[in-house]
Amino acid sequence: MRLIIILLILAFSSTLEAEEKKNTVYKYKEYEVIDLGSMEVKGQIIAPGDLTVNERERKVFKRSLLEKNNFDFENKREIENLR
């Protein structure tokens, strides 16, 4: 008997919830105005005011041309060819 009553109560409450959901109406804002002029950022300006660049000489890249600092390659080969 108790079990029947509990089941009836549960069934009744879920029916009520479904009815409530059906009646909900959602509304959205149609438009929003943002006034940029009135916006303000708080803080200190640390960027330099003067943006000019100092004149400097243009870097000339020198390519490494062949230098003969030693004869290691030739000397080693000579030993390999000795006997």
Place this chain on the structure above:
Amino acid sequence: MKYLVTTFLMATLSMSSTAHASAKAAFEIYKKDHSRMRNKRIAHELIDGQFYFSAIPYINNFLEENNDMDAELESDIETLVVKTGTMAVLNLDEKKLESFSIPSISLILGTRLFNKEQYDKAFAVLSKIPETHKFSMEANLIKGTIKNLQRKHIEALNLYENCAKKAEQQEQSGSGEKLKRYYTYLKETCTIRTARVKIEDKKYDEALDIYAKIDKRSYKWPYILLDKAWAYYYLKDYNRALGLTVTYKSPLLESYFMPEAEVLMALSYYNLCLWDDAMKVVDHFYSDYQPKADALKQILGQNKKSNTYFLDLYYADPKTREDLNPFIRNLITQTRKQVKFNLDLASLKAAKDELALLKRLKNKNDFTAHLEENLDSTISFISSKINFYIKKEIFTFINEIHKHSYSMFNLKLELLSRKRDDLYNAKPDDKNDRNRGSEQNINRKVTQYFFDFNGSFWADELGDYSFGLKSQCKENTEETK
């Protein structure tokens, strides 16, 4: 004439009978001796009978199992080193070789360690060779090279000078044409090394004086042209550097390919501010060496697994050789001039002769069969070693071309940049006013010959050409003349 023929026949017969007697004695030991000295005794008898290559496995086997060394064994090993080169102790690893302190093994071990770049160890091993021993010249050359590589130039110079001095003494007192030639080769190698150290120390004039000691007929002479050209280049005598590098284009030196000489030629023009001439050399380098490198790569790729292809090329008949790319033909010619190649080739011939002699022996038995089997494998080993050597030479040459292509590429960029600067600065008038070949632009010492290069080569003038180009550089014109 009859006397000569009789003497020759007698000598051949006596040699053959000695060989036969020693082979018989070796067979007796092989059959009866079962002591641990057996291999040593067999090797000694074979060496006595001039079966040097047949003795190698027995010496190797004995040394592998024993550490005993006596005067007879030492002398046998030394004979084998002289007659067969490094093959005498081929199977022994470095650790085993270290346990023997005799000059012949120290030289082999020292060379092996040097080639493995274990320089300190190699130096210590080579230092065991007494200064009075005949291998001390080679030892000093290798030790000098080690000090040279470690930039200890004073020590390197001492060792090189010592080597040159001793080789000269041996050259004068030595008997036999081949041996004399070998000592001349050693003397010149050590002399050139001294000059190279001077260049590394920036003492270019001193280096040039040393190079002047090398005779024009010397085997080493074509190689020193490039060294000398570098010395003149650093002395800012670019015209002499050009004159020396152009010598490689002479028909007499056509088998000498020196990609580095092309780079030096272009650099000399560059330093004379002759951009167009330098650019021509750069372009010629790419058009000339690129097909050569491709041809070599192809031939290497096709025959990389063959153990005989490159050696067969050496033995090929003139018709087959003619069909080859002339460049490959010339490269083989150049390889034939290397000492190691010639020594290995002589070893191959000697081993083949020895096999023929063995096959002619009347009494065949399991011992002679064993000797023949060993010799067969020795011959195929030497053949594949020579084949590998030629392959390695070709490979090194391709790498050289690639290395210098990079240098040429950098130079080309620099040249383009200089030409662009000239265009911006509007100096086109220089081109038309170029004085090519005035004697005023040549630096010359009293002891120096001078021949202006007019596009033709004369054998007696080789090595003494100088260009007479006027530097087109706006600054330091006098200095770079």
